Amino acid sequence: MKKGLLIILSGPSGVGKGTVREELFKDETLNLAYSISMTTRKPRPNEREGKDYFFVEEDDFKDKIQKGELLEYAQFVGNYYGTPKFYVEQLLDEGKNVVLEIEVQGALQVMEKCPQALTIFLVPPSFEELERRIRGRRTETEDVVKQRLDKARKELATKDEYKYVVENDDVIKAKNRIAEIIKENV
Numbered sequence: 001m002k003k004g005l006l007i008i009l010s011g012p013s014g015v016g017k018g019t020v021r022e023e024l025f026k027d028e029t030l031n032l033a034y035s036i037s038m039t040t041r042k043p044r045p046n047e048r049e050g051k052d053y054f055f056v057e058e059d060d061f062k063d064k065i066q067k068g069e070l071l072e073y074a075q076f077v078g079n080y081y082g083t084p085k086f087y088v089e090q091l092l093d094e095g096k097n098v099v100l101e102i103e104v105q106g107a108l109q110v111m112e113k114c115p116q117a118l119t120i121f122l123v124p125p126s127f128e129e130l131e132r133r134i135r136g137r138r139t140e141t142e143d144v145v146k147q148r149l150d151k152a153r154k155e156l157a158t159k160d161e162y163k164y165v166v167e168n169d170d171v172i173k174a175k176n177r178i179a180e181i182i183k184e185n186v
């Protein structure tokens with residue numbers, strides 16, 4: 001069976017990666033599978049274990065790093081986030097196109113390890129709009145919001161490392177563009 005395509009969907013926090021990804025997954029012709037990440041961040045009220053993330057303690061996370069069980073990992077605003085390797089490999093072998101929705105440091109690690117990966121960077125229409133979206137979430141303290149905005153500025157500066165840059169001014173438009181890109185690359 002033909003191996004699936006590894007797809008990195010990255011972009012700054014708040015750009016709408018999750019929303020665009022949800023739209024992409026409605027399109028069954030894309031044959032997508034989502035790589036569920038592991039994190040030490042505490043769940044938000046609407047998040048579920050094993051669906052949005054595997055929520056773990058820092059010791060468990062460090063243990064996975066030590067054992068080489070993560071394809072990539074990064075620290076982001078005080079928490080660890082990483083991609084379990086085993087599941088991604090299994091899905092690719094099954095011929096699925098696997099989506100990693102990850103931040104920039106992790107994306108750069110995967111680019112090194114898997115140069116054939118399809119890399120897509122989502123950008124907001126403007127920085128002001130990004131700030132509005134991050135604040136609109138209302139789940140974080142002002143300090144965390146500031147750290148996320150500061151991080152976002154640095155993340156936006158890495159966009160040229162990606163094969164494709166897609167603007168998310170409208171979720172459906174962004175989804176359609178990414179679907180086109182995936183179809184061109186499978």
Ligand code: 5GP
Nearest residue numbers: 013037073074076081082083101102103106
């Ligand atoms: P959040 O706390 O908003 O869910 O995620 C914070 C950032 O971490 C987002 O940019 C998200 O895409 C990213 N992220 C989620 N999972 C992973 C992962 O497994 N690895 C890396 N490097 N980043 C991740």
